[in-house]
Amino acid sequence: MSGESSSAAELFTRLEPAVRPDYQPRRPDDPRLGEVIDFWDGDPEALKPGRAVLIGFPQDEGVRRNGGRVGAAEAPREIRRFLYRLTPWDAISQADLGEGPPLDIGNVRIDGSMEHSQEILGRIVGDILKAGAIPVVLGGGHETAFGHFLGYAKANLPVGIINIDAHLDLRPAINGLSHSGSPFRQAIEHSRFRLFGSNYVCMGAQPHVVSREHWEYARRHNCAIHWGPGVWPKIIKAFDGEVDRLRANACSVYLSVDADAIRMMDVPGVSAPNPVGLIGEDVLRCARLAGSSTAVSSLDLVEINPRFDRDGQSARWAALVIWHFLVGLAGRPRSWKEPIP
Numbered sequence: 001m002s003g004e005s006s007s008a009a010e011l012f013t014r015l016e017p018a019v020r021p022d023y024q025p026r027r028p029d030d031p032r033l034g035e036v037i038d039f040w041d042g043d044p045e046a047l048k049p050g051r052a053v054l055i056g057f058p059q060d061e062g063v064r065r066n067g068g069r070v071g072a073a074e075a076p077r078e079i080r081r082f083l084y085r086l087t088p089w090d091a092i093s094q095a096d097l098g099e100g101p102p103l104d105i106g107n108v109r110i111d112g113s114m115e116h117s118q119e120i121l122g123r124i125v126g127d128i129l130k131a132g133a134i135p136v137v138l139g140g141g142h143e144t145a146f147g148h149f150l151g152y153a154k155a156n157l158p159v160g161i162i163n164i165d166a167h168l169d170l171r172p173a174i175n176g177l178s179h180s181g182s183p184f185r186q187a188i189e190h191s192r193f194r195l196f197g198s199n200y201v202c203m204g205a206q207p208h209v210v211s212r213e214h215w216e217y218a219r220r221h222n223c224a225i226h227w228g229p230g231v232w233p234k235i236i237k238a239f240d241g242e243v244d245r246l247r248a249n250a251c252s253v254y255l256s257v258d259a260d261a262i263r264m265m266d267v268p269g270v271s272a273p274n275p276v277g278l279i280g281e282d283v284l285r286c287a288r289l290a291g292s293s294t295a296v297s298s299l300d301l302v303e304i305n306p307r308f309d310r311d312g313q314s315a316r317w318a319a320l321v322i323w324h325f326l327v328g329l330a331g332r333p334r335s336w337k338e339p340i341p
Contacts, residue, residue, distance in 0.1 A: 011127060012042035014120050018056070018106040021084045033323070034084030036098040040105040049132030050333075051100065052326055056080070056107035057121055060271070061114040062143025062180035063303075066171075068271040071307035075315065076107055076138040078306045082319035095330035102136070102326055115178070118147030125151025129252075129297065134329060136322060139302030141271060142169055145183035145256050148300050152254065153193035157297070160199035160246030161187070162239065164283060165258035166206040166228065166274050170214050180271070180303075188221055197221025199251055201242045203235065204228045204261040204278045228261070232278050239286045243295050252297035255290045257283060257321060259303045259314060267317050269309025280317050287321045291328020299325050 021034040037054075040046055047053065056076030064070050088097035108124065110117050121137070125148055128135045137148055145163070152159040163169065163184060170188075171181035178186055184202075187195035197218070203226040218225055224242065231238050246253050264273040266280030290296045304318045 011124055012040070014109050014124070015106040016109050018054075018080070018104040021081070024085055031088060031098070032084060033086050033088045033097060036088045036101045037084070038101050038103045040103055044131075046103055047128055047131035047133045051133045052102040052136050052329055053128050053133045054102055054104040054136050054138065054322075055121070055124060056138045057117070057140035057144045057147065058107050059110055059114060059117050059139070059143060060141040060180075062178065063141035063271050065174055065177055065179035066181045068141070068180060069305055069308060070271075071305040072139060072141045072271055072303055073110075074306045075140065075304040075318070078309075078312065078315035079138050079301070079304060079318045079322065080104075082312060082316045083322055086319060086323050090327045093327060093331060095327045097326055097330055100330060103133075114143060118143065118150060121147030122150025122154055125298070126154030129155040129157055135298040136325065137298070137300035138322070139300055139304075141180040142183055142256075142258055142302045143178065143180045144300055144302045145169070146178065146186045148254065148256070148298065149183065149187045149190075149195065151298075152252070153190065156193070158251050159195065159254050160201070160249060160251030161195065161254050161256060162201045162203060162242055162246070163256045163258065164203050164261045164278070164286065165256070166204060166261045166272070166277055167209055167258070168202050168205055168214050168218055168223075168225070169258075170217050170223070185217070197223045199246060199249060200224070201246070202226065203231055203239065203242070206274065206276065228276070228278060232282065235278065235282050236285055236289065240289060243290070243293055247295040253290075253293070253295045254298045255287075255296055255300075257287070257299070257301045259301070259318065262317070267314045269305050269307070269314030271303045271305050273308075284320055284324045288324040288328040291325040292331050293328075294332060
């Protein structure tokens with residue numbers, strides 16, 4: 001236990017703690033998620049099996065390196081702002097997040113290179129996974145994903161990745177530097193803990209933004225690609241099938257949601273706008289399904305860019321993705337949660 005406590009205390013110093021919001025009115029008849037969520041004080045006992053653990057990764061250096069529109073570093077703050085305003089109770093499923101409240105451990109402290117911050121994120125995600133809890137990472141650019149993957153490497157946990165994205169994100173380094181378009185290639189080529197290409201799935205890829213070289217790389221490594229024009233009418237069935245396939249491969253499933261997979265009429269504030277993407281509501285349904293599946297062990301949501309948003313539309317959608325995942329998770333076996341009287 002002393003080793004766990006030391007590790008948790010060291011990680012706590014790598015985080016900017018989150019605080020309970022004070023900007024929303026409180027009414028006993030209408031509680032909001034910001035009132036019931038727990039905020040971490042460094043106690044390792046709070047990292048309980050089955051518990052959702054929110055981590056912000058306010059980093060978009062990878063977007064800048066990849067030639068995208070910077071601003072995604074501001075997303076964790078904006079996503080939380082709208083997430084905390086949502087109800088902790090779902091009237092349809094009767095799930096009550098107050099019975100097993102998520103834990104918000106704050107943001108990774110960005111005080112070095114992108115590679116350094118990815119390493120810190122990996123250490124944090126690894127410790128959460130080893131505790132049996134469920135990391136929910138708020139990016140940031142899609143460089144978030146490689147740091148997230150490093151958590152599986154540190155936990156030595158076989159992983160399959162479903163990436164909902166307009167791009168394959170299998171690009172090579174640029175001038176020797178990784179970036180927001182390279183995380184899954186980095187995972188496949190990791191020196192010690194390689195992601196098998198057949199355990200990488202991209203759903204919603206758009207043909208007009210995928211080069212021949214990147215497609216051929218995916219084909220050589222047996223990656224699964226579900227093209228946007230073909231998958232959108234049946235995305236729930238396709239998503240469920242890939243979760244089952246990865247489970248059969250003895251993988252824990254990590255879901256990465258890149259907001260640029262969604263059509264810009266639904267989600268305009270992203271690093272790379274998409275005029276013909278997936279329907280925003282369909283991805284919410286995938287998030288809820290992911291939360292309810294015991295095969296899914298973590299989630300990240302990336303590339304929301306508040307600088308190009310309108311009336312918080314994109315950040316509000318991102319908050320709903322997280323909310324649906326949490327509601328789905330609440331339907332799993334109760335695990336650490338207090339029994340219902």
